[in-house]
Amino acid sequence: MKRKLTALDISLAGMFIALMAVGANITSIAPFMVVGGVPITLQTFFAILAGAVLGSRLGAVSMGVYALVGLAGVPVFAKFSGGMSAIVSPTFGFILSFVLTAYAVGKLTERNQSLRMYVAASLVGMVINYVAGTNWMYMAYKVWAAAPEGFTYSLAWLWMSVPLPKDIALAICAGVFAYRLEHRILSRSYFRTVRKTA
Amino acid sequence: MMEKMIFGRYLPLESPIHQLDPRAKLLFTFGFVVVVFLANNVVTYATLAAFTLMLVYLSKINLRFLLSGLRPVIWLIAFTFLLHIFLTREGDVLVKVGFLEIYEGGLRQGVFISLRFLLLILVTSLLTLTTSPISITDGLETLLQPFKKLKLPVHELALMMSISLRFIPTLMDETDKIIKAQAARGADFSSGPIKERVKAVVPLLIPLFVSAFKRAEELAIAMEARGYRGGEGRTKYRLLHWRWKDTVAVCLLLLLAVVLWRLRS
Numbered sequence: 001m002k003r004k005l006t007a008l009d010i011s012l013a014g015m016f017i018a019l020m021a022v023g024a025n026i027t028s029i030a031p032f033m034v035v036g037g038v039p040i041t042l043q044t045f046f047a048i049l050a051g052a053v054l055g056s057r058l059g060a061v062s063m064g065v066y067a068l069v070g071l072a073g074v075p076v077f078a079k080f081s082g083g084m085s086a087i088v089s090p091t092f093g094f095i096l097s098f099v100l101t102a103y104a105v106g107k108l109t110e111r112n113q114s115l116r117m118y119v120a121a122s123l124v125g126m127v128i129n130y131v132a133g134t135n136w137m138y139m140a141y142k143v144w145a146a147a148p149e150g151f152t153y154s155l156a157w158l159w160m161s162v163p164l165p166k167d168i169a170l171a172i173c174a175g176v177f178a179y180r181l182e183h184r185i186l187s188r189s190y191f192r193t194v195r196k197t198a
Numbered sequence: 199m200m201e202k203m204i205f206g207r208y209l210p211l212e213s214p215i216h217q218l219d220p221r222a223k224l225l226f227t228f229g230f231v232v233v234v235f236l237a238n239n240v241v242t243y244a245t246l247a248a249f250t251l252m253l254v255y256l257s258k259i260n261l262r263f264l265l266s267g268l269r270p271v272i273w274l275i276a277f278t279f280l281l282h283i284f285l286t287r288e289g290d291v292l293v294k295v296g297f298l299e300i301y302e303g304g305l306r307q308g309v310f311i312s313l314r315f316l317l318l319i320l321v322t323s324l325l326t327l328t329t330s331p332i333s334i335t336d337g338l339e340t341l342l343q344p345f346k347k348l349k350l351p352v353h354e355l356a357l358m359m360s361i362s363l364r365f366i367p368t369l370m371d372e373t374d375k376i377i378k379a380q381a382a383r384g385a386d387f388s389s390g391p392i393k394e395r396v397k398a399v400v401p402l403l404i405p406l407f408v409s410a411f412k413r414a415e416e417l418a419i420a421m422e423a424r425g426y427r428g429g430e431g432r433t434k435y436r437l438l439h440w441r442w443k444d445t446v447a448v449c450l451l452l453l454l455a456v457v458l459w460r461l462r463s
Binding site for chain 2 (some may be wrong): 004005007008009010011012013014015016017018019021022026061064065066068069072073074076087088089090138141151160169173177181186187188
C-alpha cells in the first residue's frame with residue numbers, strides 16, 4: 001500500500017457508499033425516474049463516478065465496502081434489498097463487479113483527463129460490469145440452482161441484452177457528468193487541493 | 199421509509215439467537231452456506247429443513263413475517279423449480295402433455311434445489327434479522343483482523359461502513375429536499391421525452407454531490423481536530439464477548455455437517 005488512508009479518504013468513501021444507496025433506490029424518492037414502466041437504478045452511474053472522482057484505489061475500496069454494508073443487512077441494494085441472503089442472489093455479481101468498474105474507470109481517467117477519455121472510460125466500466133455480472137449470474141444458476149444443460153451461456157446473455165441500450169446511454173451520461181463535475185466543481189474544492197499536496 | 203433505512207432489517211427481540219456474539223453468527227452463516235451443499239437425498243434434506251425450522255423457532259421471529267420477507271425471491275425459486283422440471287431428463291416419464299415431458303428425476307431435482315435455495319435464504323436472512331448492522335460491522339472487523347497481515351486496512355474499512363450507516367438516511371433526506379427545491383423553482387421531472395427528463399436529473403445530482411463532498415470534508419476536519427490517527431492503539435466503545443453459548447452454536451454446525459456427511463448417499 002502506497003499511502004495510509006487518511007480521515008478524508010475514509011469519510012469520502014463512506015459518503016460515496018451512502019450516495020450508492022441513494023442511487024440504487026432513486027425511483028422510490030423520485031418517481032420520475034421510471035421510464036416506460038421500468039425503474040432505473042443509477043448504481044452503475046455512481047460506480048463509474050466513484051472511480052472517476054475517488055481514483056482507482058479508493059473508488060474500488062468504497063465499492064467493496066458498499067457490498068459489505070449491504071450484506072450486513074442495510075437495505076442499500078436496489079429495491080431496498082439487503083442482508084446476507086443477497087449473496088445467493090444471481091445478480092450479486094453485478095454488485096461485486098462495481099469494484100472492478102470503479103477501479104478501471106479510475107485507472108483510465110487518472111492519466112488522461114479529456115472529455116473523450118472520460119466517456120471511453122465509462123463505457124469500459126459498463127462493459128466490465130456486464131461481463132462480470134453476466135458470468136456470475138450464469139455461474140450462480142449453475143452452482144446454486146444446479147441449472148440443467150438447457151440453461152446455456154447464450155441464454156444468459158440474451159436475457160441481459162434487454163437493458164443494454166439503456167445502460168450504454170447511461171454510461172455516456174456518466175462520463176460527461178464526471179468530466180463536468182471534475183473540471184467545474186471539484187478542481188476548485190478543498191479536498192482536491194489537500195490530496196494533491198499530501 | 200427512513201426507519202427502514204436506519205435499522206435495516208434488524209428486529210430487536212430477546213431470544214437465544216439475538217444474544218449470540220455477532221462473530222459466532224457470522225461464522226455459523228458462512229459455514230451453513232457450505233454445509234447446505236452436503237445434502238443430496240430425502241433424509242439429508244429433511245434434516246436440514248428441521249434444523250432450519252429449529253433456528254427460526256429459537257429466534258422467536260414470526261414465521262409469517264419471515265416468509266413475507268421472501269416475496270422478492272419467490273419468483274427466483276419458482277423459476278429454478280420450473281427450469282428443473284422441464285429441462286432435467288432423468289428417470290421415468292411421469293406426465294406427458296403435448297411436447298412437454300416431465301421426468302421423475304426432474305421433479306425430484308426441482309424440489310430439492312428449490313428447497314436448498316429456500317433454506318439458504320432463510321438462514322442468511324435470520325442473521326440480518328437478529329443482528330444489527332452495527333454489531334455485524336464490529337463482528338466483521340474482528341473476524342477480518344488476520345487479513346491485516348496482508349495489508350488490508352481492516353479498521354479503516356469498518357469505519358467506512360459505520361460512516362455510511364450514519365449518512366445514508368441523511369443523504370436520502372437531502373435528495374428529497376433537493377427535488378422539492380428544484381420543483382419549486384419550476385423544474386419539471388415528470389413529463390416530456392426521455393432526453394428532457396435525463397437533462398432534468400443534472401440539477402438534482404450536482405447539488406447532491408456538492409453537499410455530500412462538503413459533509414465529507416467537514417467530517418474529516420472534525421476527525422482530525424479530535425486527533426484521529428487510524429486504528430493503531432485505539433480502544434473501543436462497544437466490546438464483543440465470546441461466551442460458551444457461542445462455542446456451542448459453532449459446534450452445533452459442525453455436528454450438523456458430520457450428520458449430513460454420514461447420511462448422504
